[in-house]
Amino acid sequence: MNLGEVERLRAATPGCASVIHFNHAGASLPSQATLDAIIEQLRLEALCGPMEAADQSVQARARSAAALLLNANTENIAFASSGSAAWGMAFNALGPWQDGERILVGRHEWGGNLACIARAVSAGARLEVIPCDETGAVSVSALQQMIDPKVKLIALTWLPANGGLINPAEAIGAVARQHGIPYFIDAGQALGQLPCDVQALNCDVLKGAGRKFLRGPRGTALMYIKPGFLERLVPGHLDVLSAPWNGEGFSVRDDARRFETSEVSVALLAGLANALEEFNHLGATRIRQRIEGLSGQLRERLESVSGLTLHNLGPANQQSGLVAFTLKGWDSVELKQRLAQRGINIGANGVAYTPLDMQARGLDSIARIAVSYLNTEEEMDVLLNALNELSLIKD
Template identity: 45%
Template sequence: VVEVIPAAPDWRIDVVALARMHDTRVRLIAAAAIPSNGGLVNPVAEIGALARAHGIPFLLDACQMVGQRPVDVAALGCDMLAATGRKFLRGPRGTGFLYVRRAWLDRLEPLMLDHFGAPLDGDGYRLRDDARRFETYEYDHAARLGLGAAVEYALDLGLDRIAARVGALATALRQGIAALPGATVHDLGPDPAGLVTVTLAGHDSAALRAALAQAGIAAGLSLRAAAPLDADARGLPPLVRLSPHVFNSADEIGRALEILARLAQGKIQS
């Protein structure tokens, strides 16, 4: 049985409600640090502390957090953390990683095994005694090297510096969008991340994204499938998502706002 944790008034996961849901049947708490459909940042360290207090394993989806903000598995209290390399970490597509706290290693069963995760010997197979038991023999060596390079690049820049820079650019973008006629920013929470979602009255989001691309501005779409519970609860249409990163400039943020303003004024057709 999967039970949905309620949202607090600010739309973050309600940790108080989660505590009330605890009983002896609970086998896992799973949460996303930053959902992919906007800038909301969940109180994952509080969730981790609650899970640890009750001895419940905590699985954290950190795909949008890794590379954007500091990530400390001890501080977050997670027992498992999964992340992809291609988002804010800016590694190659098709890469990612899984962290498993050693205390849980022997309590989890790998989805599949081959002779890398479980080498064969004369008596059969033996699971590796570390997290490599979750890996397979076949993988893209070049992509994995690229992931390592992306990690080193982020660490050399410093995650605190990256978080501050991304936050400043995202704030400027949100404030500029909020001032445009017919534009709505859909991000929630007291400390939103660098995923800025917007709709523009009278403009289909897919067409709006295409118009931004035509002007040289990369944008994504946040569809219902990415977060159906939130989309249904808030009645969200498809959203255009702009994700500034550390390498972006204030001039580029201004350029994005200029294009959105011209679209809002009908000077550019989407």
């Protein structure tokens, strides 16, 4: 991805002209075309009536683009209002849980997923944490040693919210398939950053929000469910879309849309469709290369900031675009607010986001820079100058 292409992409993104945005892991900046798709659908709804303007081709476009993104079939794609909602629906559809059944998770598991698992634990299931290897990633060899007939689920947060780790999702999938154990991947930070092939990952369920590195609108998410695994999932909620009337009664759908409802924001799906098509056009490999280059350069430069501590996990030569750090004397939320006053957006995460990992590392909070292919070296210069100045205030 050359600089001329980056400049064209930035020119097509209104937010790039008004803010220096390093919070793509929270929510990225949508393109003008994505905004136009949403607005046009809302305009049609206002002129024709919301029901009358609900063109099914919008959903078909979004589903086709999502399937292409994941190397899946369209019938294996469902949309939801958030990644957490998608994961929770799939997890709850696995039940009921029995005494002694084991759920294995990485130490970096997303807090929302752990909140869902807590209900299974209260029913008698056991939550167990897979040990980390010497780099801090989930240990595949340790996982292999933990497998027995009581293991009913392996869950992985592929790219944790609190740092640059890229967990070995494909290798973990191979273990899950070897033993016939259901495997859920939270790809919330991976989608839009890395190539994501569900066939290679060998996962049964994968989910991610549209608002992060995919640059789609808030209130959208996608979920993949593997063919053959769908029949094992009994949704907790059904309506006339997920269980249509067949003339004699209501029959649950035989595709992933058994997890959707008849009420949906077509405008948001129009925006998501455009964002997914833009991502597919650019290509995941090219995007990965740019993010890897920029974030690697940024990590090196951050080491020169007085009082700044990086909180990296995983091999140094294989990091995501999420850069976690703390700055001496600064609360992470306060630091985020002070940078926002300078027109620089970053993130700040507390223990609740990744409680097992944060507690294991003795961290109360971290500040988070999330790099996108939209970011530039000039923006990094501004960020580093600001951090250097703020480090002196409380030195």
